[in-house]
Structure formats: C-alpha cells, structure tokens
Amino acid sequence: xxxxxxxxxxxxxxxxxxxxxxxxxxxxxxxxxxxxxxxxxxxxxxxxxxxxxxxxxxxxxxxxxxxxxxxxxxxxxxxxxxxxxxxxxxxxxxxxxxxxxxxxxxxxxxxxxxxxxxxxxxxxxxxxxxxxxxxxxxxxxxxxxxxxxxxxxxxxxxxxxxxxxxxxxxxxxxxxxxxxxxxxxxxxxxxxxxxxxxxxxxxxxxxxxxxxxxxxxxxxxxxxxxxxxxxxxxxxxxxxxxxxxxxxxxxxxxxxxxxxxxxxxxxxxxxxxxxxxxxxxxxxxxxxxxxxxxxxxxxxxxxxxxxxxxxxxxxxxxxxxxxxxxxxxxxxxxxxxxxxxxxxxxxxxxx
Amino acid sequence: xxxxxxxxxxxxxxxxxxxxxxxxxxxxxxxxxxxxxxxxxxxxxxxxxxxxxxxxxxxxxxxxxxxxxxxxxxxxxxxxxxxxxxxxxxxxxxxxxxxxxxxxxxxxxxxxxxxxxxxxxxxxxxxxxxxxxxxxxxxxxxxxxxxxxxxxxxxxxxxxxxxxxxxxxxxxxxxxxxxxxxxxxxxxxxxxxxxxxxxxxxxxxxxxxxxxxxxxxxxxxxxxxxxxxxxxxxxxxxxxxxxxxxxxxxxxxxxxxxxxxxxxxxxxxxxxxxxxxxxxxxxxxxxxxxxxxxxxxxxxxxxxxxxxxxxxxxxxxxxxxxxxxxxxxxxxxxxxxxxxxxx
Numbered sequence: 001x002x003x004x005x006x007x008x009x010x011x012x013x014x015x016x017x018x019x020x021x022x023x024x025x026x027x028x029x030x031x032x033x034x035x036x037x038x039x040x041x042x043x044x045x046x047x048x049x050x051x052x053x054x055x056x057x058x059x060x061x062x063x064x065x066x067x068x069x070x071x072x073x074x075x076x077x078x079x080x081x082x083x084x085x086x087x088x089x090x091x092x093x094x095x096x097x098x099x100x101x102x103x104x105x106x107x108x109x110x111x112x113x114x115x116x117x118x119x120x121x122x123x124x125x126x127x128x129x130x131x132x133x134x135x136x137x138x139x140x141x142x143x144x145x146x147x148x149x150x151x152x153x154x155x156x157x158x159x160x161x162x163x164x165x166x167x168x169x170x171x172x173x174x175x176x177x178x179x180x181x182x183x184x185x186x187x188x189x190x191x192x193x194x195x196x197x198x199x200x201x202x203x204x205x206x207x208x209x210x211x212x213x214x215x216x217x218x219x220x221x222x223x224x225x226x227x228x229x230x231x232x233x234x235x236x237x238x239x240x241x242x243x244x245x246x247x248x249x250x251x252x253x254x255x256x257x258x259x260x261x262x263x264x265x266x267x268x269x270x271x272x273x274x275x276x277x278x279x280x281x282x283x284x285x286x287x288x289x290x291x292x293x294x295x296x297x298x299x300x301x302x303x304x305x306x307x308x309x310x311x312x313x314x315x316x317x318x319x320x321x322x323x324x325x326x327x328x329x330x331x332x333x334x335x336x337x338x339x340x341x342x343x344x345x346x347x348x349x350x351x
Numbered sequence: 352x353x354x355x356x357x358x359x360x361x362x363x364x365x366x367x368x369x370x371x372x373x374x375x376x377x378x379x380x381x382x383x384x385x386x387x388x389x390x391x392x393x394x395x396x397x398x399x400x401x402x403x404x405x406x407x408x409x410x411x412x413x414x415x416x417x418x419x420x421x422x423x424x425x426x427x428x429x430x431x432x433x434x435x436x437x438x439x440x441x442x443x444x445x446x447x448x449x450x451x452x453x454x455x456x457x458x459x460x461x462x463x464x465x466x467x468x469x470x471x472x473x474x475x476x477x478x479x480x481x482x483x484x485x486x487x488x489x490x491x492x493x494x495x496x497x498x499x500x501x502x503x504x505x506x507x508x509x510x511x512x513x514x515x516x517x518x519x520x521x522x523x524x525x526x527x528x529x530x531x532x533x534x535x536x537x538x539x540x541x542x543x544x545x546x547x548x549x550x551x552x553x554x555x556x557x558x559x560x561x562x563x564x565x566x567x568x569x570x571x572x573x574x575x576x577x578x579x580x581x582x583x584x585x586x587x588x589x590x591x592x593x594x595x596x597x598x599x600x601x602x603x604x605x606x607x608x609x610x611x612x613x614x615x616x617x618x619x620x621x622x623x624x625x626x627x628x629x630x631x632x633x634x635x636x637x638x639x640x641x642x643x644x645x646x647x648x649x650x651x652x653x654x655x656x657x658x659x660x661x662x663x664x665x666x667x668x669x670x671x672x673x674x675x676x677x678x679x680x681x682x683x684x685x686x687x688x689x690x691x692x693x694x
Contacts, residue, residue, distance in 0.1 A: 066500045116680060123428055123640075126500050127632040131676070134629045135669045142666050264625070268508060275501060327512035334505040337498055338491055 005196065007203040011283055016348040020283060023290050031184055032173050038297075044184055046293045047191040048249045053273045054198050054285035055241035061280030062202050063234040064214030065118070068267055069129035072136050073110065073239040075261035077102035077246030079140070082153045082256040090156040099247035103240040110239035114232035137262045152257025161186065161251070187248050194241060199282050201237065210234055211280075268326075269296075272333050278343025287344050299325055376648045376687040383652055387659040398540035400658045406546035408654025409553020410615060414608030415631040415638075415646050416560060417601020423577040423641025423690055425594045427489055428496060431503035432605055432631065433624030434484075434510035435477045439606025440613035440623060441518055443473035444525050454528040462528035466548075473610045474603040480510075481602025485595055507625060514621040522620040525613060549611055556604065557647055564643065573597060577641055577690060630657075633672050637679040639686025648687060 003010065011017040026033060030043035056070050080102025081095055088094040113132060117124040140147045147153065159165055165179030175181065201207055213220045213227050221227045250256045260266075269292065277288020303325050340347055364370075371378065384401060391397040418432045446469035447454055453465035488506045492498040526532070527545050534541040564570035576583045576590050584590050605624075612627060613619040634653050638645030653672055661668040679687060 060497075064497055066497060116677065119684065123496050123500075124636060126428075126430070127636055128676070131629050131633050132673060134626075135673050138669050139666075268504070271501065271504065324512055324516060327509060327516070330505050330508035330512060334488065334502055334509070337501050337505065341498070 007196075007200045009199055009203045009282070011349075013348045013350070016283065016287075016345060019348075020286060023286060027188060030188075031175050031181055035175055040180075040184060042293060042297055044187050044252050046290050047188050048245050048252065049270075049273065049289040049293055050286050051191045051194045051198075051245040051248070052242055053270055053277070053289045054195055054282055055238045055245065056270050057274050057277075057279060057282060057285050058198055058202060058241070059234055059238040060274055061278075061284070062207060062210045062214065063231055063238075064217075065231060065235065066126040067129045067235070067238075068126060069110075069113065069133040069136075070238075070242055070270055071262050071264070071267045072129075072133040073106040073242040074246035074249070074266070075136075075140070075256070075258075076106045076109070077243030077248075078250035078256040078261045079147060079153075079246075080105070080243070081247045081250040082155050083146075085155040085157065086153060090158055092158050092160075095157070095247070095251060098250075099244055102247055103243040106239040106243035107236040110235045111232060114235040115228075118228055118231045118235070133262075133267070134264070137258060137264075140262060141258050148257070150258060152255060152260070154255045157183075157251055157254055183252065187252055190244075190248055194244060195282070195286075198241065202282060206230070206233075214280075272329055274343075275333055275336055276343055278345030278347075279341065281342070281345040281349075284343050284345040291344075295325075295329075303328075376645065379687075380648055380651050380655070383655050383659075387655065390663060391659065395538065395540035396662065398538060399542060400662055401655065402540075402542050402550065403546050404655035404658035405651065406549040406553070406615070406654070407657065408651035409550050409557075410608055410611045411627070411630050411634055411654060412647050412650035413553055413556055413611065414605050414627060415634045415650060416556075416643055417598075417604045418631060419635045419638065419641055419646045420573070420577075420597050420643060421594075421601050422635070424573060424580070424590075424597055425493070426496075427493070428499055429489065429503050430500050430628075431484065431488070431505075431507040431510065432601075433626075433628040434507045435481060435602045435605035435624065436609035436612065436627055437511065437514055437619075437621055437624035438480055439473040439477045439609030440619045441514055441523075441609075441621075442476040442606070443469040443610030444523060444613055444619055445518075446472045447525065447528075454526075457529045459530040462530045466528060466531075470607055470610050473606040477606025477609070478599045478603035481599045481605075482595065484602065485598045489598075511621045511625070518621075520621075522618050524618050526617065527614055531614075545614065549615065552607075552611065556607070560643060569593070569596075630672065633676050635686075637676050637686055639683075639688040639690055641690035642686065642688040645686055645688030 011020055027043055027047055031040050034040065034043070052070070052074055056067070059065050059067055059070075077099060081098035084094040084098030084101065085091075088097065113128060114125070117128045141150050143149070144151075160179050161183040162179045165182070167177040167179075167182065171177065172181075202210075209220065209225050209230055212223075213225070213230055217227050220230075246261055249261065253260065273288035273292045274285065275288075276291065277286070278284025336343060342349075387401065388394075388397050391400065414432075414436055417435075418429060421427055421429055447465060450465040450468060453461045456462070484506060488502055489499065492502050531545045531548060534543045535547075536542075562570075564574055572583060572588055572593055576588075576593060580590055608627075609624065612623065616623070630653060634649040635646055636649075637652070638647070638649035652675065656671050656675055657668055660671040683689065
C-alpha cells in the first residue's frame with residue numbers, strides 16, 4: 001500500500017528513509033511542533049519549494065533539459081491567483097480559476113518555447129528560456145497598472161483561510177484552531193499530492209522514456225520514440241506544476257511581487273537546491289529544498305558568527321560576511337556538479 | 352533501338368532570389384535601417400537612433416564574439432561569460448578612477464590614453480581570468496553540455512560574489528572622460544561622441560578579427576577547427592592550445608565590452624554581466640552559434656531594432672528582440688549564418 005503510494009520508488013537507503021520520514025513528520029505537524037510565526041512560515045516555504053524544485057528536477061534530472069524560465073512559470077501561477085482574487089473578489093472560486101488559468105497559460109507558453117527551441121537543439125532551450133524569462137520579468141514590472149509593477153499586488157484570500165476565522169472554540173494541543181492553520185494544511189496537502197503525482201510520473205513508462213532520452217537521445221529516437229514530443233511534454237508538465245506551486249505561494253503570502261516570484265535569484269536558488277539534493281531523484285528535491293530554505297534562514301547567523309571570529313584578519317571577514325553566503329553555496333554547487341553529480345541522495349544510495 | 356533520353360541542359364542564370372540568398376542577412380540590416388527611416392518621422396532623430404543602435408550593436412558584438420567562437424571551436428557553452436563582462440567593467444573603471452587627473456583634463460589625447468590604459472588593463476585581467484576559468488571550471492566538463500551550463504553558471508555566481516567582496520555591494524557611478532562627454536551636431540542630429548568612439552572601436556575589433564580569421568595561419572586553423580576538429584588534430588595541430596588561446600581572447604574581448612558598456616551606461620554593478628548576457632544570447636542564437644559574421648550582423652540588428660522600438664514604443668523594446676529571435680528562427684532554425692559541421 002505504502003509502496004503503491006510512492007509508485008514503487010522507495011528511498012532505497014535506511015538513512016535516506018529516516019531523513020525523509022523526519023522531514024515528512026516535521027512538515028505534517030509543523031504548526032504543533034514549532035508554533036511561532038516564523039517557523040510555520042519556514043515550513044510552508046519548504047513545502048512549496050519542494051514541489052517547485054521537484055518539478056524542475058522532472059525537467060533537468062529526468063529530461064536532461066536546462067531551463068532558466070522556471071521562475072517565470074512559478075510567477076505565472078502566483079500572478080494568476082493574485083489577479084483572479086483582485087478582479088473576482090475574495091473566494092475559493094477565484095483561487096481555483098487563478099491557479100488553473102496560471103497553470104494552463106504556463107503549459108501553453110512552455111509548449112511554444114519548447115516547439116521553437118527543442119526542435120533544433122536542446123542547448124538553444126537554455127538560452128532562449130533565459131531571454132524570455134528576463135523579458136517577462138521586465139514586462140511584469142513595467143505593466144504596473146495590471147501587475148502592480150515593482151510593488152507587486154496584495155490581495156485578499158477567502159475569510160476561511162485568515163487568522164480571524166475560528167474552526168472551533170478553544171485550542172488543539174495548545175495551537176489556536178483558526179484559518180491560518182487551515183491555510184497551512186491546504187498548502188501542505190496540495191504539495192504532498194503534487195509531489196506524489198510527480199513521483200508517479202517519473203516512474204511511469206513516460207518517465208522511463210524521458211530517462212532514456214537523457215542518457216542517449218539518438219538511440220531513443222532510433223528505437224522509435226519522438227524525442228521532441230517527449231521533451232516538449234515534459235516541459236509543459238513541469239511548467240504547469242511550477243505554476244501550481246506559484247499559486248500556493250501566492251495564497252500563503254497573500255502577496256505577489258517580482259522579487260518573490262520572478263527574480264533570477266530564485267532561479268539560481270532552485271538550481272542549487274536541485275543539484276545539492278541530487279538530480280534525477282525526486283527525493284533530492286525534498287532534501288535540497290529543506291536544507292536550502294533552512295540554510296537561508298539560519299546559516300546566515302552561523303556565517304556572521306564566523307565572520308566576527310576572524311575580524312582581525314584582512315579580507316577573510318568580507319568573505320565570511322553573512323551576505324556572502326551565496327558565494328559559498330556557489331562553490332559548493334560547482335564542487336557537487338563535479339564530484340557528486342547525483343547529490344546527497346545519490347551519495348546516500350551509494351551510487 | 353530506343354531514342355536517347357532527352358537531355359536539355361539549361362544555362363539560365365540563377366534567379367535573383369537565389370543569388371541574393373547568401374547576402375540576405377546583411378540585406379536585412381539595411382532593410383531594418385530603411386524601415387526605421389520610414390517609421391520615424393524626423394530624419395535627425397532617425398540618425399541619432401541609428402548611431403546609438405550601431406554603437407550598442409558593436410558593444411554587444413564585442414561581448415558576444417568570444418562566446419560564439421568558443422562554442423564553434425570546442426562545443427563549449429559558457430554561461431559564465433557575463434562574469435568577464437562584469438570583471439572587465441570593474442577593473443577598467445578602477446583604472447579610470449585612478450587616472451582621474453587624465454580623464455578630468457579637457458584634452459582628447461590624454462582622455463583617450465586613459466581610456467586605452469583602462470581597456471588594456473581590463474583585457475589583461477579578464478584574459479588571465481579566462482585562462483584560470485578554462486583550467487579550473489570548464490576543462491573537467493568537456494563534451495557534457497548539461498554540466499557545462501550548470502558549472503559555468505556556478506562560476507558566474509562565485510565571480511559575482513567575489514566582485515562584491517572586492518569592490519563592495521554598491522553600484523559605482525562613473526563619468527565619461529571629459530572630451531567624450533556631450534554630443535556633436537551633424538545634419539541637425541545630436542550624435543553622442545562616446546557612441547561614435549564605441550562604433551569605431553567595434554569596427555576595429557570586427558575588422559581585426561575578420562583579418563585574423565581569414566588571412567592568417569592561426570585563423571585558418573581556428574576556422575578548420577570549427578569545421579572539423581578531429582581532422583585538424585590528425586594533421587598535427589594541438590587544438591587544445593588553440594582553444595585555450597581562443598578562450599582567453601574571447602574573455603579579454605568580453606572585458607573590453609564590459610569597459611565600453613560600463614561607460615555607456617555610466618553605472619556598473621556586479622550583475623551587469625548577467626544582464627547583458629540576455630542580449631548576447633539572443634545575438635548568438637540569431638547569428639548562428641559559432642559564426643562570427645552572423646554574430647556581427649545579429650548584434651547590429653538587435654542594437655538597431657532596440658533603439659528604434661524604444662523610440663517608437665518604449666515598453667515593447669525588450670519584447671521586440673524576442674520577437675526578432677522568433678522570426679529569425681522560423682526563417683532559419685539554425686540562425687542566420689548556420690555553421691556547417693563536417694561531422
């Protein structure tokens with residue numbers, strides 16, 4: 001039964017299994033285990049980034065396609081929800097319409113870009129997505145009447161998801177049973193279902209063909225699979241899931257803006273999470289996203305401590321400055337591409 | 352006995368369209384300039400825009416040429432190319448700030464000398480950095496596109512962060528040398544002096560590059576290497592050495608482009624390289640990956656189109672380049688001047 005749930009793709013390593021279970025339990029019970037605004041916020045971010053990173057892994061790790069437009073799709077979903085909620089008024093129907101429209105538009109855009117670039121050379125795809133994504137980011141910040149420009153959009157979500165809504169009187173295990181709790185579980189359960197769906201996709205015949213194409217596209221074509229069709233389908237699927245993750249993120253924050261959804265920094269974060277966690281293993285996304293979001297929130301404190309301890313030396317304090325943590329992640333990223341291309345999960349599985 | 356099959360050789364000249372096909376890319380640039388002339392009401396503003404479009408195109412070409420050659424020669428795609436642009440700009444601007452007494456004086460010769468010192472310094476720095484980058488970052492991932500993209504992207508992140516460590520996180524504002532400020536008036540149009548200098552430098556780089564590639568032995572080896580690397584190696588040339596040379600030269604050119612771009616924008620940030628890479632990628636794709644001529648023509652088209660559209664409809668400027676790329680890829684899927692590989 002459990003095996004069917006994870007589509008037969010078990011962690012295949014006791015340590016990995018333990019870590020994954022720990023993450024699952026922590027996320028599932030986050031509002032009770034770590035009450036506090038900041039930690040619940042971190043947990044929700046981890047959930048959403050797991051889905052976002054896993055959908056990117058579907059493309060990069062399984063399809064062997066590098067895309068720099070993943071934040072664009074993420075942003076499409078987020079802006080879809082924001083615009084629908086602004087124009088249709090608060091309500092679950094607006095959230096649904098926004099998410100579905102965002103995901104559909106993302107898939108359509110991915111189809112167009114994919115047909116254009118993947119038809120010729122897979123390497124064009126990386127460059128074209130980079131160009132298109134930055135053009136869209138500029139466009140969003142310029143069309144300020146529609147999108148709010150650099151300031152972004154704040155919008156209202158249904159009352160049932162707000163802190164003022166009471167599910168029942170009193171508390172459950174010391175936590176107020178209000179709409180905030182409901183919102184967290186909406187995010188958590190949606191992310192959980194989306195993740196299991198992706199696990200199903202990569203372990204289906206479709207996923208096997210994608211892996212075959214990644215290993216040797218020429219041979220896959222010779223066996224009789226239309227390489228372009230499979231690659232474009234994977235792009236569309238991954239774009240739609242990224243848009244859904246974006247929609248959840250918008251619901252969680254009740255705000256969208258270019259910096260939170262569309263920026264190049266988030267794209268680089270996603271790349272780092274996929275590679276450090278392990279490409280081509282869905283569980284890598286879980287490990288990568290969890291580690292990264294935790295590091296983003298807490299590693300900076302460690303670095304600033306290290307920076308203070310060497311403050312007498314020249315240049316070193318600058319290198320260990322808390323704002324320079326991306327430098328060290330970049331180094332880690334290069335090293336992991338060279339030495340552990342299968343990331344943490346690959347290591348744990350002993351490959 | 353059956354009659355011999357009819358054979359009627361025709362000696363007709365190729366049709367005009369067929370004879371023009373090889374020149375189509377360059378005709379497109381001319382067509383674009385004419386279209387701009389028709390679309391823009393005042394001739395003087397058209398002239399101003401054309402010159403600034405050419406200047407922008409030349410700068411993009413300088414930055415893009417290294418990238419396209421590196422790809423053509425060794426099938427290496429360097430997403431970290433933008434790092435050289437940033438480093439070039441920062442080193443060049445540091446030199447200019449050091450030589451403030453020379454750039455501040457209203458003396459053209461002194462100003463140009465200071466500019467030259469800055470350019471040479473920046474090119475030396477980025478050239479050296481290119482050597483290190485090739486050895487450390489690119490060498491272990493030959494023949495593996497996916498890893499190349501990831502690793503060079505990682506290199507870009509590290510270099511950007513190192514720039515922030517060395518020069519600080521704030522953007523640096525820079526004024527142009529004294530005698531390159533302002534504009535000259537020609538036929539009623541204001542032409543910025545600095546843009547004319549940029550066009551001149553770009554032309555010199557293009558012609559030198561073309562001469563080197565077409566008329567010298569090293570150029571012959573490079574071109575042969577692009578077409579069929581194995582054969583060149585079989586003939587006894589060490590293609591690795593040639594490639595490192597091209598990589599270093601391409602990095603140095605990116606540094607030069609960085610100095611020019613920084614002075615053009617009059618502000619530099621650590622992320623400027625990555626921002627210009629968007630235009631650079633569009634240019635190398637529409638030019639045809641690996642083709643220097645295609646890259647030159649593509650850069651001019653992008654520069655001109657961007658300036659014309661920014662004048663006519665400011666919000667559509669960046670989208671116009673994407674539209675241009677889509678149109679060109681529909682017409683020639685491998686770019687305007689596709690590189691034929693003998694493989």
